[in-house]
Amino acid sequence: MHITFHGAARKVTGSKHIVQLNDGTSILLDCGMFQGLGEKTEEMNEHFGFNPKKVDAMILSHAHIDHCGLIPKLVAEGYDGPIYCTAPTMELARILLMDSAKIQEQDADFENRQRKKKGQETLSALYTEEQAMEALRLFKVVEYQQETDINPNVKFMLTDAGHVIGSAAIHLTIKEDNKETRITFSGDVGRYGDLLLRSPQTFPQADHILLESTYGDSLHKDLDPIADALREIIHETCIIKRGKVIIPAFSVGRTQELLYALNSLELKNTLPDTLYFVDSPLSDKATQVIKDHPEEYNKEVKEVMKTDHDPFGFKGLRFVQSTEESMALNDDPRPMVIISSSGMAEAGRVRHHIRNNIENEKNTILIVGYCEPSSLGGQLMNGNKQVYIFGDQYDVKAKVCVIKSMSAHGDYEDLLHFLSCQDPAKVKNLFLIHGEYDVQQHFAQTLKDKGFDNIEIPYQHQKIEL
Numbered sequence: 001m002h003i004t005f006h007g008a009a010r011k012v013t014g015s016k017h018i019v020q021l022n023d024g025t026s027i028l029l030d031c032g033m034f035q036g037l038g039e040k041t042e043e044m045n046e047h048f049g050f051n052p053k054k055v056d057a058m059i060l061s062h063a064h065i066d067h068c069g070l071i072p073k074l075v076a077e078g079y080d081g082p083i084y085c086t087a088p089t090m091e092l093a094r095i096l097l098m099d100s101a102k103i104q105e106q107d108a109d110f111e112n113r114q115r116k117k118k119g120q121e122t123l124s125a126l127y128t129e130e131q132a133m134e135a136l137r138l139f140k141v142v143e144y145q146q147e148t149d150i151n152p153n154v155k156f157m158l159t160d161a162g163h164v165i166g167s168a169a170i171h172l173t174i175k176e177d178n179k180e181t182r183i184t185f186s187g188d189v190g191r192y193g194d195l196l197l198r199s200p201q202t203f204p205q206a207d208h209i210l211l212e213s214t215y216g217d218s219l220h221k222d223l224d225p226i227a228d229a230l231r232e233i234i235h236e237t238c239i240i241k242r243g244k245v246i247i248p249a250f251s252v253g254r255t256q257e258l259l260y261a262l263n264s265l266e267l268k269n270t271l272p273d274t275l276y277f278v279d280s281p282l283s284d285k286a287t288q289v290i291k292d293h294p295e296e297y298n299k300e301v302k303e304v305m306k307t308d309h310d311p312f313g314f315k316g317l318r319f320v321q322s323t324e325e326s327m328a329l330n331d332d333p334r335p336m337v338i339i340s341s342s343g344m345a346e347a348g349r350v351r352h353h354i355r356n357n358i359e360n361e362k363n364t365i366l367i368v369g370y371c372e373p374s375s376l377g378g379q380l381m382n383g384n385k386q387v388y389i390f391g392d393q394y395d396v397k398a399k400v401c402v403i404k405s406m407s408a409h410g411d412y413e414d415l416l417h418f419l420s421c422q423d424p425a426k427v428k429n430l431f432l433i434h435g436e437y438d439v440q441q442h443f444a445q446t447l448k449d450k451g452f453d454n455i456e457i458p459y460q461h462q463k464i465e466l
Contacts, residue, residue, distance in 0.1 A: 002464060002466060006460070007030075008212075010458075011034070011434075013032060014034035015067045016030055027057050030061055030067045031068065032066040032069055033070050035342075036372030045070060048074070049461045055079050058079070060084065063088075064164065064252060068089075071083065073127045075135040076131045082139075083135070084142050085168070088165040089168070090136075095289065101132035109125075142158055146158070155173050161187045163409070165290050166296070168187055170185040170187065172185075183210070185209075189415055194408075196301055197296055205421075205422060208466055209427055209429070211415065214435050215411045215415075216412050220405040220411040225405070227264050233364060239274065245366055248350045248377050249368055251341045252286045254368060254369050254408065257408070263313065266315060275316055276339075277329060279349050280319075283339070326352070340353055343370075345380070346376060351376065351389055358398050365398050366402075369406060427452060429454050429464075430452050431458055432457045440457045
């Protein structure tokens with residue numbers, strides 16, 4: 001058999017990996033969208049590098065768009081097999097994919113209006129809402145720790161990866177040539193001691209491991225001071241300078257962590273007295289899904305819920321729905337906190353908020369998660385003094401702050417903890433995926449020091465025999 005790495009290969013987005021048996025059976029692990037790669041992004045999302053019609057089954061690790069965002073395109077191009085995932089992942093994917101489809105159609109409509117003016121040929125959307133609905137019909141729910149047969153020679157099990165609600169590591173067991181091979185795909189590995197979720201589960205010994213490496217060279221600070229850091233930033237910006245705090249945040253996971261941290265400040269009577277807005281209808285829906293699955297919370301959150309039935313709600317919080325309400329925030333002179341997607345500030349309403357507030361020294365732009373270096377969020381993290389937004393250049397006069405410890409991705413200690421249930425001598429191959437190449441090279445040395453000898457960093461579309 002062999003594995004081909006069609007995404008998140010020396011990159012952090014676009015997760016897609018195919019395991020193919022000698023008899024031709026093909027299993028696709030994730031089908032994610034590339035994000036934040038500048039001009040290359042659109043072209044990379046147009047071409048899979050494989051024929052969807054020849055894929056027999058797909059298993060989805062979790063609902064983030066860089067892991068599930070191209071599923072409607074996969075189905076539109078001929079895939080008609082099952083899409084296995086957990087129940088929360090299916091519910092979140094429904095929300096995210098329908099929203100993504102709407103964006104694809106709107107973007108295509110805008111682009112085509114410009115093309116018509118120039119007499120150019122029009123383009124089709126990457127996929128439509130109808131195609132997203134068609135794809136969602138193929139989803140099949142699987143519980144954690146439940147062995148599921150794909151065919152007589154292939155079965156799999158999911159374990160909790162602790163990254164977002166419903167996230168899973170995938171463990172394949174394959175019988176071929178009178179022997180059994182175990183392959184583990186980590187998906188995205190969460191934090192041990194996460195603010196909201198249970199820690200990643202242990203898993204059976206694997207022969208081959210595909211391991212994410214987003215923060216393979218980073219060590220996050222302790223999780224405890226997050227609420228305090230938020231309080232200090234909001235107090236300085238909103239109470240002292242009378243400005244606005246703009247927080248780009250992914251709708252699933254990061255937004256809810258922020259709300260939980262802010263709620264904890266209210267419970268301590270230390271929440272700064274200002275206005276709080278979540279400007280993302282998608283985040284509103286995602287928060288409701290997360291509220292519907294308290295079984296995934298850690299012990300600390302469950303303890304809080306004994307006295308506070310809504311750990312994501314607090315005084316002054318308002319979810320913004322309409323475009324008109326969102327636009328009105330930019331004309332509102334009052335101090336406020338605006339949490340809005342996307343997390344890399346590459347799309348969505350947050351770009352408008354950054355554009356309208358970036359040249360005012362009273363304001364703060366707070367980055368709370370991973371950003372591709374070429375994305376707007378990445379440029380701000382890197383200290384760029386000028387950035388382009390919607391084609392226009394802006395001076396970065398607002399203060400830019402970063403809280404790296406809020407990442408839903410584990411740091412290198414978390415990743416080593418994830419692997420601690422494995423005997424390195426029995427791991428024949430450890431493939432580093434979902435990371436920047438320089439970070440992966442650094443992490444590979446760390447892993448070698450821990451006894452993992454056969455480490456590979458596959459490139460885009462590389463095919464490797466097992």
